[in-house]
Structure formats: structure tokens, C-alpha cells
Amino acid sequence: MSRNITNRGHRLRLFYCIYFCQYHRHEIKKMMLKAGIATAKVAVVLKSDLTQAYNVKEGVRVHTVAIWGAGHMGRTHAKRYMRSDHAKLKYVIDIDRSRAAHLANACDVTATIDPGPALFDPEVDAIDVCLPTYLHKEAVELAAHHGKHVFCEKPIALTVDDANAMISTCNSNGVKLGIAHVLRYFPEYEMAHDMIASGRLGQIGVVRFSRTGPFPKGWNNWYADFQLSKGVFVDLSIHDFDFLNWCFGPVERVQARKVSTERPMEYGLAVVRMKSGVIAHVEGSWAHPRPFSYKFEIRGSEGMIEFDSAKAKPLTLFTMPEPLAEGAATGAGAGPGVAVSESPLREKDPYLREIEDFFAYVRGERLPRVLPEDAVEALEVGLAAISSSDTGEVVKVG
Amino acid sequence: MTAEHQGNELRIGVISFAHMHAHSYARAVCALPDAKLVGVADEDENRGRAAAEQYGTRYFSDVDQLLGSGVDAVIVCSENARHKEHVVMAARSDVHVLCEKPIAVTVSDGVEMIEACRVAGVSLATAFPVRHVPAIMRAKQMVDEGKVGEVLAVKATNHGRMPGGWFIKRELSGGGAVIDHTVHVADLLRWILKDEFKSVYAEIDTRFHDFDIDDCGTLAFEMEKGIFATLDPSWSRPRNYPTWGDVAMEIIGTDGVISVDAFSQHLVEIGDSQRPVRYRGWGDSSDLALVADFVSAVREGSRPAADGVDGLRALEVALAAYESASCGDVAVLNRVDC
Numbered sequence: 001m002s003r004n005i006t007n008r009g010h011r012l013r014l015f016y017c018i019y020f021c022q023y024h025r026h027e028i029k030k031m032m033l034k035a036g037i038a039t040a041k042v043a044v045v046l047k048s049d050l051t052q053a054y055n056v057k058e059g060v061r062v063h064t065v066a067i068w069g070a071g072h073m074g075r076t077h078a079k080r081y082m083r084s085d086h087a088k089l090k091y092v093i094d095i096d097r098s099r100a101a102h103l104a105n106a107c108d109v110t111a112t113i114d115p116g117p118a119l120f121d122p123e124v125d126a127i128d129v130c131l132p133t134y135l136h137k138e139a140v141e142l143a144a145h146h147g148k149h150v151f152c153e154k155p156i157a158l159t160v161d162d163a164n165a166m167i168s169t170c171n172s173n174g175v176k177l178g179i180a181h182v183l184r185y186f187p188e189y190e191m192a193h194d195m196i197a198s199g200r201l202g203q204i205g206v207v208r209f210s211r212t213g214p215f216p217k218g219w220n221n222w223y224a225d226f227q228l229s230k231g232v233f234v235d236l237s238i239h240d241f242d243f244l245n246w247c248f249g250p251v252e253r254v255q256a257r258k259v260s261t262e263r264p265m266e267y268g269l270a271v272v273r274m275k276s277g278v279i280a281h282v283e284g285s286w287a288h289p290r291p292f293s294y295k296f297e298i299r300g301s302e303g304m305i306e307f308d309s310a311k312a313k314p315l316t317l318f319t320m321p322e323p324l325a326e327g328a329a330t331g332a333g334a335g336p337g338v339a340v341s342e343s344p345l346r347e348k349d350p351y352l353r354e355i356e357d358f359f360a361y362v363r364g365e366r367l368p369r370v371l372p373e374d375a376v377e378a379l380e381v382g383l384a385a386i387s388s389s390d391t392g393e394v395v396k397v398g
Numbered sequence: 399m400t401a402e403h404q405g406n407e408l409r410i411g412v413i414s415f416a417h418m419h420a421h422s423y424a425r426a427v428c429a430l431p432d433a434k435l436v437g438v439a440d441e442d443e444n445r446g447r448a449a450a451e452q453y454g455t456r457y458f459s460d461v462d463q464l465l466g467s468g469v470d471a472v473i474v475c476s477e478n479a480r481h482k483e484h485v486v487m488a489a490r491s492d493v494h495v496l497c498e499k500p501i502a503v504t505v506s507d508g509v510e511m512i513e514a515c516r517v518a519g520v521s522l523a524t525a526f527p528v529r530h531v532p533a534i535m536r537a538k539q540m541v542d543e544g545k546v547g548e549v550l551a552v553k554a555t556n557h558g559r560m561p562g563g564w565f566i567k568r569e570l571s572g573g574g575a576v577i578d579h580t581v582h583v584a585d586l587l588r589w590i591l592k593d594e595f596k597s598v599y600a601e602i603d604t605r606f607h608d609f610d611i612d613d614c615g616t617l618a619f620e621m622e623k624g625i626f627a628t629l630d631p632s633w634s635r636p637r638n639y640p641t642w643g644d645v646a647m648e649i650i651g652t653d654g655v656i657s658v659d660a661f662s663q664h665l666v667e668i669g670d671s672q673r674p675v676r677y678r679g680w681g682d683s684s685d686l687a688l689v690a691d692f693v694s695a696v697r698e699g700s701r702p703a704a705d706g707v708d709g710l711r712a713l714e715v716a717l718a719a720y721e722s723a724s725c726g727d728v729a730v731l732n733r734v735d736c
Contacts, residue, residue, distance in 0.1 A: 203605055204605070205613070205614040206616060206634050255618055255728075256618075257618065259626070261550075261652055267650050269551065269626065269627075269628045271628065273601050279603060279605075279614060279615060280616075281616045283553055287550075287655065289655070299632070301607070304636055394726070394727060
């Protein structure tokens with residue numbers, strides 16, 4: 001690839017090239033053009049700051065990272081840094097000292113309750129922000145001001161203004177921003193995306209996406225405060241909204257309903273019409289008292305695909321129940337016990353791949369599969385669903 | 399009123415085998431000890447004669463002849479747009495009717511049918527067999543018993559294969575996937591929730607086939623008491639799908655969720671050569687229970703599980719979905735008095 005990029009025309013061609021090389025498949029370009037996606041995608045690419053994208057370094061550099069937030073996602077990411085050839089963990093930052101220490105000890109890195117040591121450490125290249133959504137903007141901008149690249153959990157922010165401000169702060173500080181829309185790296189969703197893009201399913205008509213489980217437990221129960229999490233549409237269904245954008249381009253309109261109770265629980269259903277004509281149904285539930293599961297069904301004129309994570313369990317551990325206390329009725333240890341299922345992956349692990357993809361972007365090797373602008377688009381759909389639910393109106397998007 | 403049947407058996411005729419469900423209903427009549435299949439009327443002579451022979455009964459080329467032959471009741475399985483003509487003829491001959499769904503293709507036709515049967519004092523039942531699926535009945539019972547607390551929302555699907563034939567001729571069917579597959583779930587929601595529909599929002603399109611009738615869509619409902627629900631009524635099952643389709647619901651309540659899949663009691667059959675994988679149902683026959691309910695309602699002069707008004711209410715929901723899709727906004731149900 002030439003490094004003498006001086007005009008917009010050249011940039012455009014190069015970005016096409018970078019984008020499509022990601023897939024090693026030129027026929028996708030044809031399909032996307034046909035589906036009216038390419039123009040939108042190219043526009044998105046042009047928006048992002050690629051000024052450092054071409055300074056490919058000799059050899060592969062190992063980046064140094066600090067995780068900010070040692071909750072569920074922080075732990076999930078930390079495990080992947082242990083396995084990554086491209087990024088290693090140096091700090092775990094958490095306001096809760098014992099939680100920071102617990103994860104840091106497990107990873108043999110430094111624990112801190114203050115981001116300062118990581119932000120001022122010149123060895124640290126990037127901050128991995130795994131904080132509750134309402135803290136994203138502050139943390140991302142602080143990291144950017146310290147010249148650190150930022151990998152931030154989804155959703156990018158709670159408002160489009162906040163999200164755009166974060167993107168602009170990262171751009172003006174010359175750092176890369178990645179948003180962890182990990183669904184695009186789940187092999188089952190990736191395969192569905194590629195099958196759709198290949199055209200083997202024909203023209204897509206109706207698609208259904210579902211994400212259901214119990215109410216999430218978070219730090220200070222922040223999910224239960226709607227002002228802090230924005231509930232199922234913005235925190236949960238945003239995965240599916242992003243996937244819809246990835247597969248079918250922009251959304252035309254949304255009609256949605258949601259309900260919540262004090263328990264707490266929240267349940268939402270959205271009917272989404274894509275500009276390409278695809279009709280989508282998206283279910284987001286924190287009302288299902290059973291293990292978290294997700295499924296989809298995609299029907300085109302030439303065939304359909306369906307997936308249900310509850311049926312894709314290659315491994316389940318069944319453990320005997322604890323024996324009853326002494327003196328209790330006979331039949332100690334009777335009953336169903338506990339079943340815990342896993343779907344382990346090695347090189348296709350989605351969390352490892354999203355991290356590696358982000359650091360390849362940081363190194364300037366390629367554009368990541370998810371650009372910050374994609375995260376804003378998904379947020380817009382989630383907010384439109386909330387708005388539709390609140391007003392009872394059909395809400396146009398974009 | 400009770401039927402003026404001769405002997406102990408209710409004498410039942412079938413008007414038209416245009417709808418394939420006629421076969422299942424005819425088998426049900428033959429299987430019931432207190433009913434007898436006494437004739438088949440079909441303007442398609444080949445089809446009618448073949449059916450009459452198959453079920454060991456008489457063929458009538460003319461509906462009036464069948465109605466005048468001493469039948470107590472008929473099952474109407476003609477094309478949707480012809481239900482009115484056949485039901486009104488039956489009512490005028492004082493013959494009870496079980497009518498295939500959707501009850502009609504317009505609200506005014508539905509009202510006329512209900513009125514004709516009311517005036518004649520005959521029973522009009524709408525064929526909503528899913529009410530008779532044991533898993534669905536149990537789900538309703540769980541809702542009634544408050545097992546999931548207060549119901550807040552329902553997510554439903556009624557997928558199917560594209561049936562072809564007259565189903566895709568608008569003048570005979572009244573519409574495509576949406577009229578075909580909305581009425582079952584609309585009826586279940588009214589029945590289970592004991593509530594009426596307030597509004598419908600629908601995204602409807604033709605995206606799988608090269609014809610001008612709807613083959614897919616997704617509907618969102620609001621009930622009068624505030625419960626919301628969605629339904630996918632698409633003809634979205636490819637020909638090689640292991641089964642024709644589904645009727646499935648998740649009922650979300652304040653204290654839990656009921657997940658019900660009406661036709662999941664099946665074996666999976668995997669053939670060699672060209673035979674695709676198929677589901678083979680082993681559960682109770684809902685069509686048999688539907689016909690048995692109709693027979694007992696006629697004999698005892700009681701109300702069938704779903705009557706003409708139930709059929710009309712479900713039709714109104716499907717028609718409101720088309721109205722929503724054409725105006726691009728939520729359509730408020732305007733229930734006709736009847």
C-alpha cells in the first residue's frame with residue numbers, strides 16, 4: 001500500500017481496500033454495493049481519524065494495558081490479556097481496593113484504586129475501560145488526554161452527544177478509540193454475517209434476534225437505575241442493533257415497547273425496519289429467570305439460518321447437590337443438583353479477537369471491525385427504541 | 399338449541415376441500431363416535447369425489463343439495479372469500495357451521511355471517527384448533543392461576559410455509575401471510591389474556607417470492623389493559639424446513655415466564671437420499687379436539703370454544719395490521735358491534 005496519501009480520492013480507494021481486505025473476499029464488495037451498504041460504510045470510514053493508520057512498525061509490538069473496572073467485563077478482558085501475544089496487562093484499576101487486588105493478583109499485575117499510576121506510566125499504551133456506561137465518557141476522555149489509546153466497553157455512552165464528544169476527544173489527542181461490540185466477533189454471528197453477505201440466503205426478509213436472561217448484577221446495582229444504564233434497549237439489545245447495522249446497513253424506523261418492575265426486571269420488544277427493507281424483531285429481556293441465552297433466525301428468499309445458544313452447549317458440568325445438614329430428613333444429596341454449560345473456544349474466542357483487532361488498529365495494520373461511529377449508530381437505534389416505547393410513536397432513525 | 403339429528407349421531411357435511419385442513423376435519427368426524435360424515439360438496443368435482451371416496455361418503459356437486467340432504471352441521475373449508483356465501487347458505491338451511499379461519503375477508507362479511515346464524519338459531523364456530531393444544535391449554539391455566547404473576551408482555555410466532563394455490567390469490571384469500579397467520583395468535587391472546595386488542599403496528603412486505611401478496615411481516619400489539627405483544631406471522635419456512643411452521647409464545651409476567659411451543663412434541667425423522675429431515679408430531683390431535691368440541695356444542699346447545707364473534711375479532715386484528723402497514727403508523731382497533 002502506498003503511504004503517499006495526499007488527496008481524498010486516493011484515501012477513499014485505500015479505505016475500500018483496507019476495509020475489504022479484512023474479509024479476504026472481494027465478492028462481499030459487490031454484495032454490499034447491491035445492498036446499498038457500501039456508501040454508508042465508506043462515509044463512516046472517512047469520518048474516522050486514520051492519520052496514524054499507516055505507521056506500521058517493524059515486527060509485532062506488545063502493547064501495555066491497564067484495565068479500568070474490575071467487574072464482570074474487566075475480569076473477562078483480563079483473562080484474554082493473559083493469552084494475548086499482542087497486549088499484556090500491567091494495571092487493574094478499581095475504586096474497590098479488594099476487587100482491584102483480587103483481579104490484579106490473579107493476573108500478577110499492579111492493583112490501584114486511582115487511575116493516576118497507569119495514566120502517568122509512559123509504558124502504558126492503552127486503557128481498557130470496563131466501567132459502568134455512565135462513567136465511560138469521563139474515563140475515556142481522561143485516558144485520551146493522557147495520550148492513551150482507549151478500548152471501551154459497549155454501549156459507547158448514554159447519549160449521542162457524549163459519544164461524539166468522546167470520539168472527538170480521542171481524535172484531537174491522536175489516540176485510537178475502540179468500542180467492544182464483541183458480538184461481531186462471536187463466530188456464530190460472524191458466520192451468519194458472512195452467509196448473508198455472500199448472498200447464499202438470497203434477499204433477506206424477516207430476521208429475529210433475542211437476548212434473554214435474569215436481571216444483571218452490577219456494581220452498586222447500577223443496572224437497576226435507568227438513568228445510569230438506560231435499560232435493556234441500550235445495554236442489552238444494542239448488541240443486536242449493532243449486528244443489524246453490520247449486516248443490513250442503517251435503520252429506517254423503530255417501533256418498540258418495554259416494561260419494568262421494582263423486582264427489578266425489564267423486558268423490551270422492538271420492531272425495526274432497515275432502510276434496505278429488512279424487517280427485524282429484537283427481544284431484550286432481563287426478565288427470564290434462567291441462564292442467559294441468545295438466539296437468532298434469519299430468513300432470505302433462498303434459505304434461512306437459525307441459532308439458539310441454549311441448544312449449542314458442547315460442554316455441561318452436572319454436580320451433585322450438597323448433602324443436607326446433619327439431622328435433616330433422609331435422602332441427603334437428593335435432587336437435581338446444578339448444571340453449568342460452557343461453549344469454549346480457542347483461537348475463535350471473541351473477546352480475545354476483539355482485543356487483538358483493536359491493537360492491530362492501534363498499530364495501524366487495519367481498521368477494526370467495529371468503528372466508534374458504528375457504536376454511535378447502534379446507540380441511536382437503542383435510544384430510538386426507548387423513545388418509541390415512551391411515546392408510543394414510530395420513531396425514524398438517522 | 400339442540401340439533402334435530404336423526405338417531406344418535408350428528409350428521410356432518412363438508413363444504414369444499416379447497417383448504418387442506420378439510421382432510422384433517424373429515425378424519426376427525428370419522429373418528430368421533432357421536433358424529434357421522436354424510437356428504438361432501440365441492441365445486442371441484444375431481445377433488446370432491448376423491449374426498450368423498452376417501453372418507454366413504456356421498457359427493458354433492460351442489461352445496462344446496464348437501465344442505466337439503468338432512469345434514470345437522472357443516473364444516474366450511476372453502477377459500478376465505480367464499481366463507482360468507484357458504485355459511486349464510488347453511489344458516490338459511492338451519493344447519494350449524496364450523497367455519498375455517500379466517501372467518502371472512504372483510505368485517506362486513508363476518509358480521510353478516512354472525513347475524514345469519516343468530517337469526518337462524520344455529521351455532522357458528524370458528525376453527526381455532528390451537529386453543530385445543532394441551533400445552534396451550536395448560537399455559538392458559540397457568541396464567542389463570544397467576545403462576546407468572548401479572549402478565550406484562552407476550553412474544554409470539556406463527557411461522558409457516560408459503561402455501562401457494564388460492565392462498566396467494568388476493569380475491570380468494572383476502573391477503574397473504576398476515577391474514578393467514580395473524581388470526582390464530584390474535585385469538586389465543588384474547589382468550590388467554592381475557593382482553594381485547596387496542597392497537598396494531600405492522601411492518602409487512604413481500605420479500606421471499608415474486609408475487610404481489612404479502613409473505614412476511616412483524617406485528618406489534620397493545621391490549622386494552624396495557625399488555626404489549628409481538629407476532630411474526632411470516633410464511634418464512636423454506637420447503638426443506640423440518641416442519642410446516644410453528645405456534646409459539648413466551649408469556650412474560652411479573653413473577654416469571656411461560657414458554658410454550660404448541661407443536662414441539664415430535665420425533666425428528668432423517669431419511670436417506672432426497673428426503674429432507676422432518677418432524678413427526680406425536681402429540682394429541684388438536685383438530686380432533688376442535689371438531690369434538692363443535693359436535694358437543696351443537697348437541698348440547700352450548701357455546702363452542704371459539705364462536706363467530708371470536709373469529710371476527712381475530713379478523714379485525716389482521717385487517718388492522720394491513721391498515722397499519724399501509725399508513726405507516728399504529729392502527730387503533732375499531733371493533734364493530736355484533
